[in-house]
Amino acid sequence: MIQLKTVLTLVATAALAACTTLGPNYQAPAANAPAAYRAAAPVAGAELQRDWWLMFGDAQLNALEAQALQASPTLAAAAARIGRARAVFGATQADELPRVEVGASETGLRTSAKSVTTPVLGGKAITFEGWQAGLQASLGWEIDLWGRVKREAEGAQAQLDASTLDAAAARVALTADVAAAYWQWRALADEATALQRLRDSRAKAFQVAQTRFDAGSSTMQDLERVRAELASADADVADLPRRQALVTNQIAALTGQAAAELQLQAPAALATPPQIRAGLPSELLQRRPDLAQSLAQLHAATAQVGIAEAAFYPSIHLTGSFGYQSKALGDLMSAPARLYSVGPSISLPVFEGGRNKANLAGAKAQVDESLATFRGRMLQALREVDDALAELQGRAAVVDAQNRTLASSSQALAVARSRYDKGAVSYLDVTEAERTPLATERALAQLHGAQWAATAQLVKALGGGWAASGG
Structure with a gap:
């Protein structure tokens, strides 16, 4: 029988040996971000907050964002993944503690009088009934000599962090997508107004052209040209409900x-x-939850290397039980009825067909993959910000040019109307002068929609107001 001091010696030795933790300790890789974005980023401007859409003061957008955050299946699934990761982490933490079980039983036994053991037992059956109860403390406790249990807890914590960051990234993407779709819907409403004005102008021009043709003062070519322009405007008007429906569905x-x-x-x-x-490219790591999630996954993969290395070394478990056993229930809790067992168990891998080597190689490959994934995400994040900035700058330049076009064409239209009022030109000349300003109004509606879509893209690329300190 193993003496108590032997067990205590083993525990003390294990406590000292537990200082050894196999595998590399996690270190965050360098972000390698450039000093500035390729596109000129505005130095001044609004700072994104967690509920960033409130800065635009649009009550309808605020209501849509609140509805999305409450009812989105995407966020519900992300929350479930957090719950699952938290449960795994809790189960891993439990492995660091002894398991304690309490149980009681009543045992009945009768041997056969006709079995091969009957001559030894005097040709008689033996009947036994007894009671057993006790507290069983399955020291089921693994002495963490090599830090395997510690690495498992570390990896589970990293996976929990990754799940939480995944939910944060889903929130950023969802709120940005809602705003982008909403602003596209508003841009289509503006375009519909401009397009209807353009269509009405083309209809008036066709009426004038038809009258002139009937009077013999215009050619068939002139009439058909105006008819084609009206048909084109009718086609654009007819297509608009389809475009609006798709955005509404989104x-x-x-x-x-x-x-x-x-x-x-x-x-x-x-x-x-x-x-x-x-801001600066170097700030992206603190602003984007998907980048932080990628690092958490790298941390979890690094912990797996230590777990795989520990499989090459022996493991020691302490087990023990204490209780009472008696034939008579009245004697069950007496001192003579006590029983106990205690002792360590040691296992050492001798031959496992290369399984442990393969697992270790796989764990190291997972670290390499996670590191490459992080670097790829970092490059993609930088590109997304640069794309959004370039889109905003390019659209702003086009809007400026279109505004100048609108100003000049509107002035020309005013002159044409003045001349028409004086009888110097026909109404067809007025409708011709309306062509450019009305088309420009439609183009500006589309450009403003593109600017707002690029704004949503920039918000998403910058992490939507999330911050590593607690976003």
Whole structure:
């Protein structure tokens, strides 16, 4: 029988040996971010907050974002993944503690009088009935000589962090996508107004052209040219409901509701979006939850290397039990009925067919893959910010040129109307002068929509107000 001092010696030795933790300790890799973005980022501008959409003061957008955060299946799935990771982490932590079980039993036994053991037992059957109860402390406790249990807890914690960051990244993507779809819907409403004005102008031009043709003062070529322009405008007007329906369906899906339930009211026309401070590329690691998630996954993969290395070394478990056993229930809790067992068990891998080597190689390959994934995500994040900044700058230049076009063409239209009022030109000349300003108004509606879409893209690329300190 193993003496108590032997067990205590083993425990003390294990406590000293537990200082050894196999495998590399996790170290965050360098971000290798450039000093500045390729596109010129605005130095001044609004700072993104967690609920960044509130800065635009649009009550309808605020309601859509609140609906999306409450009803989105994507966020619900992310929350479930957090719960699952938290459960795994809790189970891993439990491996660091002894397991304690309490149980009781009543045992009945009778041997056969006709079995091969009967001559030894005097040709008689033996009947036994007894009671057993006790506290069983399965020291089921692994002495963590090589830090395997510690690495498992470390890896589970990293996976829990990754799940939490995955949910944060899903929130950023969802809120940015809702805003982008909503602003596209508003841009289509603005375009519909401009397009209807253009179509009405083409209809008047066709009436004038038809009258002139009937009077013999215009050619068939002139009439058919105006008819074609009217047909083109009619086609654009007819296609607009389809485009609006697709965007409406997208908003409904993002906010977790059926499209038939979604009611939107068109507010004032979109103006130029406000500037948002992009900051420095080196700040992205603190601003984007998907980058932090990638690092957490690298941390979890690093912990797996230590677990795989520990499989090459012996493991020691301490087990023990204490209780009472007696034939008579009345004697069950007496001192003579006590029983106990205690002792260590040691296992050492001798031959496992290369399994442990393969597992270690796989764990190291997973670290390499996770590191490459992080670097790829970092490059993609930098590109997304640069793309959004370039989009905003390019659209701003085009909007400026279109505004100058609108100003000049509107002046030309005013002159044409003045001359028409004086009888110097026909109304067809007025409708011709309307062509450019009306087409420019439609183009500006589309450009403003593109600017707001790029703003949503920049918000998403910058992490949507998330911050590593607690976003």
